[in-house]
Amino acid sequence: MNKTELPRQEQALKGRDEAMRVPKVHFVHRQHSLQAPFPDGLQTALFGLGCFWGAERKFWQLDGVYATAVGYAAGYTPNPSYEEVCSGMTGHNEVVLVVYNPDVISYQQLLKTFWESHNPTQGMRQGNDLGTQYRSGIYYASAGEAELAEHAREAYQQQLRLSGLGDITTEILPQPTFYYAEHYHQQYLAKNPGGYCGLGGTGVALD
Numbered sequence: 001m002n003k004t005e006l007p008r009q010e011q012a013l014k015g016r017d018e019a020m021r022v023p024k025v026h027f028v029h030r031q032h033s034l035q036a037p038f039p040d041g042l043q044t045a046l047f048g049l050g051c052f053w054g055a056e057r058k059f060w061q062l063d064g065v066y067a068t069a070v071g072y073a074a075g076y077t078p079n080p081s082y083e084e085v086c087s088g089m090t091g092h093n094e095v096v097l098v099v100y101n102p103d104v105i106s107y108q109q110l111l112k113t114f115w116e117s118h119n120p121t122q123g124m125r126q127g128n129d130l131g132t133q134y135r136s137g138i139y140y141a142s143a144g145e146a147e148l149a150e151h152a153r154e155a156y157q158q159q160l161r162l163s164g165l166g167d168i169t170t171e172i173l174p175q176p177t178f179y180y181a182e183h184y185h186q187q188y189l190a191k192n193p194g195g196y197c198g199l200g201g202t203g204v205a206l207d
Contacts, residue, residue: 003088003131004124012076013089019079020180026067027187028060032099034069034186042066043102045110045145046073046175048093048137049118050126053188054199058117059098060187064105068187069097071180074137074171079179085133094133097178107145111152114138115206118199120156121166127198136170146172156206163204 026032038044049055052070060068072080075091085092098110118126120136140146149172157168180186189195 005088006091006132007076007089009076009091011089012091013080013084013087015077015084015090016079020071020182022069022180022183022186026060026069028190029067032067034067035180038066038099041101041103042099043107044141045098045100045107046095046139046141046178047098047110047114048074048095048135048139049114049120049199050094050134050136051129051196051198052094052096052181052185053195054197055094055117056096056187057189057197058113058199059096059110060190062100062105062109062113064103064109065098065100067099069180070185070188071095071097071178072133073139073176073178074173078177082182082185086131088132092133092179093135093137094181095137095139095178107148108152111138111149112206115152115156116201116204119202120168120170121160121202123169127200129198136168138170138172139175140172141175146174152206156204159204159206160202163202165202165204
C-alpha cells in the first residue's frame with residue numbers, strides 16, 4: 001500500500017462498533033468536558049493539519065476555545081485504532097475537534113490559526129510526516145463555514161504565491177463522523193511537554 005494514496009472503500013479496514021474510551025474532562029481545561037453534550041451556545045469545528053499532537057495544542061491555547069480533542073475523520077473505517085490509521089488502510093485523517101464560543105472567537109479566527117500553523121501545500125504529508133493521515137483538511141458544518149473556508153483558501157493562496165510557495169492542497173469537505181483517538185493521544189503535549197511536534201507553518205500570515 002502506497003501511504004500517499006487513499007484506499008478505496010472496499011479496501012478499507014473493517015474497524016469496530018465500540019468507540020474509544022477517553023477521559024471525561026480536558027487535561028488542560030480541567031473543568032470542561034471532552035465529549036458532548038457541550039454547554040449551549042458552543043460550536044464545533046474540525047481541522048486536519050498534520051500530526052494531531054501539535055495541531056491540538058495550537059487550538060487549546062486560543063481564548064474562547066472551550067475544549068479540544070484529537071481523533072480520526074474523513075475515511076471509511078469506524079472507530080479505528082492509531083495503528084490502523086497509520087497503516088494507510090482506513091482513509092482517515094488525523095484531526096482536531098475544536099469546541100469554541102463564537103461570542104469570544106470567530107470561525108474566521110480559527111481558520112487563521114489553521115492556515116498559519118502548517119504548510120497546506122504539501123499534499124499527503126506534513127514536514128517529515130508522510131502519509132494520507134497527515135493531509136491538510138477543513139471539514140465544515142454549514143454552508144456558511146464552507147464559504148468562509150473557500151474565501152480564506154483563496155486569500156491565503158495569494159499570500160503564498162507572493163512568497164514563492166506552491167498551490168494549496170487542502171481538502172474542504174462537509175464535516176464527517178469524528179472518531180475519538182485513544183486516551184493517551186488526548187492533549188498529548190500537555191502531558192508530555194517535551195514530546196514530538198512536527199508541525200511547522202510557512203511563516204506567511206493570513207491578513
